[in-house]
Amino acid sequence: MLLAVMLLAAGCGGSGSGKLTVFAASSLTEVFQQLAPGTRFEFAGSDTLATQIRDGATADVYAAASTKYAEELYAEGLVAKPVVFATNRLVLIVPADNPAGISSVSDLRRPGVRLVIGAEGVPVGDYTRKALGQLGETGALVRVVSEEQDVKGIVSKVALGEADAGFVYATDVRPVTGEVRAIELPAALQTRALYSVAVVTGAEHRRGAERFLRLLRSERGRAALREAGFGLP
Numbered sequence: 635m636l637l638a639v640m641l642l643a644a645g646c647g648g649s650g651s652g653k654l655t656v657f658a659a660s661s662l663t664e665v666f667q668q669l670a671p672g673t674r675f676e677f678a679g680s681d682t683l684a685t686q687i688r689d690g691a692t693a694d695v696y697a698a699a700s701t702k703y704a705e706e707l708y709a710e711g712l713v714a715k716p717v718v719f720a721t722n723r724l725v726l727i728v729p730a731d732n733p734a735g736i737s738s739v740s741d742l743r744r745p746g747v748r749l750v751i752g753a754e755g756v757p758v759g760d761y762t763r764k765a766l767g768q769l770g771e772t773g774a775l776v777r778v779v780s781e782e783q784d785v786k787g788i789v790s791k792v793a794l795g796e797a798d799a800g801f802v803y804a805t806d807v808r809p810v811t812g813e814v815r816a817i818e819l820p821a822a823l824q825t826r827a828l829y830s831v832a833v834v835t836g837a838e839h840r841r842g843a844e845r846f847l848r849l850l851r852s853e854r855g856r857a858a859l860r861e862a863g864f865g866l867p
Contacts, residue, residue, distance in 0.1 A: 652674075652838070652839075653672065653673060653674040653839075654670075654673050654674065654694050654695070654839045654842040654843060654846060655673075655674045655675075655676065655692060655693050655694050655695070655838075655839070656670075656673055656674070656675050656676070656693070656694065656695040656696075656697065656846065657675075657676045657678075657683040657686065657687065657691075657693040657695065657696050657697070657834075658675060658676070658677055658683070658695075658696075658697040658698075659677070659678075659679070659680045659683075659697060659698055659699035659757070659784075659785075659829070660677045660678060660679065660784035660785050660786045661699055661722065661758070661784075661785050661802075661803045661805055661806055662677070662697055662699075662829070663675075663677045663786070664805075664808075664809055664862060665805075665858055665859060665862040665864070666697070668858060668862075669849060669850070669854075669855060669858050670846065670849065673846070676693070677784075677786075678783070678784055679752075679753075679756045679757075679783045679784040680698035680699050680700050680703050680756070680757050681703060681755045681756055681757070682756075682783060682784075683696065683698070683703075684696070684698070684703040684704075684706065684707055687707060687712055687713070687834060688707070688710070688712065692838065693834045693837070694833065694834055694837040694838060694839045694840070694842065694843040694846075695831065695832070695833060695834060695837070695843045695846050695847070696713055696831065696832050696834055697719075697829065697830070697831040697850075698757070698829065698830055698831075699722065699757040699758065699803070699827055699829055700757035700760070700827065700828065700829075700830070701716065701718065701828050701830045702757070704716035704830040704831070704832050705830075707832070708832065711835060712834065712835050713832035713833065713834050713835055714832050714833045714834075714835065715832065716830040716831060716832040717830060717831060717832070717847070717851075718828050718829065718830050718867045719829055719830070719831050719847075719850045719851055719855075719859075719867065720829040720850075720859050720864040720865065720866060720867070721826050721827060721828055721829065721864060721865035721866065721867060722803040722804060722805055722826070722827040722829065722863075722864055722865065723803065723804050723819075723824050723825075723826060723827065723865070724758075724761055724762065724765050724801055724802070724803065724804070724819055724824065724825055724827070725801070725802065725803070725804045725807065725816040725817065725818055725819065726739060726742075726799055726800070726801055726816070726817040726819065727788075727789070727792050727799065727800055727801075727802055727806075727807060727814045727815065727816050727817070728792065728798065728799050728814065728815060728817065729792055729793065729795050729798070729813070729814060730812060730813055730814060730815055732815070733795070733798070734746075734747055734748075734798035734799070736798060736799050736817070737817065738817065739766070739769055739771050739774065739817075739819065740771060742771065742774035742777055742799060743771070743773050743774050743776075743777065744777075747777045747798050747799065748777065748779045748796075748797045748798045748799075749774060749775075749777040749778045749779065749797065749798065749799050749800065750778070750779060750780045750781075750782060750787075750788050750791045750792065750796075750797040750799075750800040751763075751775075751778055751780075751781055751782070751788065751800060751801050752781065752782055752783075752784070752785065752788060752801070753781040753782060753783055754781070756782070756783060756784065757827065758784075758785050758788070758801065758802060758803065758827075759781065759782075761801075761825045761827055762801040763775075764825050765801070765819060765824070765825045768825065769819070769820070779797060780796075780797065785802045785803060785806050786806075788800040788801070788802050788806075789802055789806050789809075789810055789814065792814050793810050793813040793814050803827060804816065804863050805862055805863040805864055807863075808862070808863060826865070828867075829864070831847055831850060833847065
């Protein structure tokens with residue numbers, strides 16, 4: 635672990651001062667901070683971060699909870715060729731005491747249920763709408779009371795009891811164990827989330843960015859992702 639951190643730190647100073655800057659999807663918060671504690675991270679929705687890169691924000695690495703935005707940025711010449719480094723899956727979460735008595739996705743259609751999901755364009759929101767379509771449960775969308783810009787917003791509202799249920803990634807449940815519980819979706823209809831990462835064109839710390847990508851795909855990086863609940867490509 636010490637060697638990996640030292641190599642990453644060494645790469646950060648390769649072409650300029652300051653720390654390596656990684657723009658990453660909110661669902662990667664815990665595992666990325668564990669893997670590279672000396673790195674400067676900006677966590678938000680993948681679409682929001684892509685927009686910031688288009689607007690000229692300074693970043694060295696872009697890691698998204700979808701292949702869509704990384705491929706768009708690549709086509710625009712704003713990042714190098716993206717690679718898929720992890721996968722995830724959707725789950726339905728409810729507060730630990732589950733006051734609405736929700737036990738399945740079909741319960742979301744009941745009058746009075748308060749559902750929170752990701753906004754359109756946010757990967758978790760797009761995956762949610764796709765999953766509901768595959769399950770034949772798009773009627774649940776009439777119970778949506780809030781559309782969040784990232785998964786942390788969804789988790790927070792459900793954990794605080796401001797919503798009766800929400801769709802998030804399986805990995806988002808672990809940090810709030812005891813505050814929420816997860817209801818698995820049918821495996822046959824599960825929508826798999828693909829996470830992609832790329833070096834930003836003109837990255838100030840290009841060597842450090844390339845080392846960060848290698849770290850993600852190294853034995854240690856894959857073990858950390860697996861331990862956090864992510865799948866591996």
